[in-house]
Amino acid sequence: MRNINRALLALIVAATPLSGALGGCSDSSDEKNTTDELSEDCSLNSDCGDPLICAFSRCHKQCAADRDCPTGQRCVTGEEDDAEEADKPGVCQLPIEKECEEDRDCNGGQYCGPDQECRDGCNDDSDCNLIKDYTVCTPSNVCAKEDEVGSDGDLPPAGGGSEGGAGGATGAGGGSGGASEPTPGDAGAGGEPAMGSGGAGGASGGTGGTTGGKTGDGGAPSGDDCSLEDVGNDSRDEATPYEFDTEFAGCLQSREDTDWYEFTTPEEPVQGGWLLVGMKDVGTSGGFYLTVYSTEDNAQLQQGYGYQGANGVVYLPVAAGKTFRAEVKMYSAIPPEYTFYASYTPLMDEYEPNDTREEAKPIALGEEIRGHAFQGFASATAPTNDEDWYEVDLAAGNMQITLDQPETIGHYVYLYDETGAQKGGNTYGTAGVDVSYEWTSLDRGKYYVVVRYYTGQMSRGQATTAPDFETEPYVLTVTQD
Ligand SMILES: [Ca+2]
Ligand SMILES: [Ca+2]
Ligand SMILES: [Ca+2]
Structure with a gap:
């Protein structure tokens, strides 16, 4: 009977994108959707859909171990005001909470590890007993799994290659709990270098994958065979004017490249409408963040991401006659080629304005x-x-x-x-x-x-x-x- 139930559950999980992603055994596109839904802004647990909880001002899935999380996400200690350290629930670290250059890039009690990923901080091993498998307090004062650390007991530095062969220790240390998982930045099946291995000092060639040299600092990465010239839209003030319902083929020419687009909703109808901003034809090795900003306060309004060929799209109800910007930046280790597009669906209400x-x-x-x-x-x-x-x-x-x-x-x-x-x-x-x-x-x-x-x-x-x-x-x- 139990087996039958399990089979039924598997079917349901497979058929329902949301369930599939929450189940932690999802494919990458399911995972993408759910992660974005999980990352809603919040200040209280009740701001998040049950059973999600609020941590670091975003909604998170609770966890006790990596395997409770969507593929590729690390389980980290969450925050809960007034809670004793040992009572803080684990939460699945969102992709946007992972990468770091220094400690202040990280949430709560997390430090930036040598692998340039945010991890739970520690003084000794006894501090690393909250999240299953993260039992080692490294010399760099972050919690790691035993199989992530090298012979010196520490995590391999980002870009420093690894001690473990092809995609080895650093791949696992890419933060996902298993080199076989297709995590963003993972040194997995595609031979894509991990954030922590093919990165800044990529010349040391730790990963050994066929594309391992792509992101080396020494030369411009080739991305997804991107032959397009950079149009120089590297900042919000240099955003490319964009017209709705057109397609713009773009490419992140380097790890640091950002591409900005700017568009304005029509003045009429005054009711406003629905904005859809998307990315498609995404290169199969790279990944991107897509973020929509207002120009009134330059605030981030919406964010999505995709990688390894997955499209990404975000929706937003928007006012008429307002200007918005979209930013494309790198998400995984290889800058991707992509096609940017956006559309606007106005809502005709001929009785507006009639608010008073x-x-x-x-x-x-x-x-x-x-x-x-x-x-x-x-x-x-x-x-x-x-x-x-x-x-x-x-x-x-x-x-x-x-x-x-x-x-x-x-x-x-x-x-x-x-x-x-x-x-x-x-x-x-x-x-x-x-x-x-x-x-x-x-x-x-x-x-x-x-x-x-x-x-x-x-x-x-x-x-x-x-x-x-x-x-x-x-x-x-x-x-x-
Ligand atoms: Ca570019
Ligand atoms: Ca109305
Ligand atoms: Ca009205």
């Missing part, structure tokens, strides 16, 4: 009003929920409102009289459900109908999936019988 009583739009009885309760981001500050105000003249008697709701967004409906007094209570319709309400014995006069977004709040938390990517309008109708 003063802006209320007159409507007629029986008129089918198609609107969107939507607000997009212009900066890191979350927009308030959209309100749509309508003004309608009613005869004395009863009034009915029907609201057909799109699949993923629920709405409040309020009624106010001309003096600003609310008539009746709050009404709320569950997303996807068509609702109708009736008010009885109203006096003749001018009234205001308000439709208000209610499905949590506009979010930029989901990097690669957009559960609220809703382009259907609601349909509001006011009648009197």
Whole structure:
């Protein structure tokens, strides 16, 4: 029976991207999606979807050992205020939390190891008993696995080659708990040099893989056979102007190269819309981070990544007439070639702007009003929920409102009289459900109908999936019988 259950579980895991990735035995694309979903900003555990927990201001999967984590991620000690050290839960280290040049690049009690990866800090072995298998306190004061350390008891330095042969000790030390796992920066199957082995001093050739010399500091890495010239878009001030729905073939010409793109959403319609920014045709040996920034506060709004040929895409609800930038930079050891693209899906709400009583739009009885309760981001500050105000003249008697709701967004409906007094209570319709309400014995006069977004709040938390990517309008109708 147990075997059958296991088989069923395996099937479910295989069929469900999210489950597959959470299961820790995912392929790289599943892992990518989930990692981005996990990395939402947070300050409390309750900011994260259960069972994720908040650590280092991001949502993480809990773990006790590497094998609890998505492939290639290290289990590290999490933070929990007031918790005794021994009670701090382990969390799966996100890719963006891994690489470092010095200690201050690392979270919490982590130090930057000789392999230029953030690891739990320690003074002696007794400090390294919180995460399974990381039992050795190295001379460089970071916790490591026994099979990661060399004969001197320490981790091989980044770029210093390794003592272990092809892709050897450093490959394992790439931080993933197994050279067989296709981790970013791993010296694995593709012969791609690990961050910790083919890096800065790559000339020492520790990895011995056929591509081992690609990222050596001595010469420009060839990346994914990138023959494109660098267009010089190396900073946000030099961003390449980008037009929606075009494709831009690019390449990171070196490990340090960054490519910036800049684009502006149309002024009309004023409701704003959905931004999608993506990378495809990604070289099969390299990897990238894709980050979207606002220009109002230069804040990071969204980030995704992909490697070893995987595409990456991020979604974001955005305001009309705003300029954004996207940055492409290296994620794994080899700078990739890629195709950058972005699209914008505007939401037509001809009654906007109508966010206040003063802006209320007159409507007629029986008129089918198609609107969107939507607000997009212009900066890191979350927009308030959209309100749509309508003004309608009613005869004395009863009034009915029907609201057909799109699949993923629920709405409040309020009624106010001309003096600003609310008539009746709050009404709320569950997303996807068509609702109708009736008010009885109203006096003749001018009234205001308000439709208000209610499905949590506009979010930029989901990097690669957009559960609220809703382009259907609601349909509001006011009648009197
Ligand atoms: Ca470039
Ligand atoms: Ca609206
Ligand atoms: Ca509005």
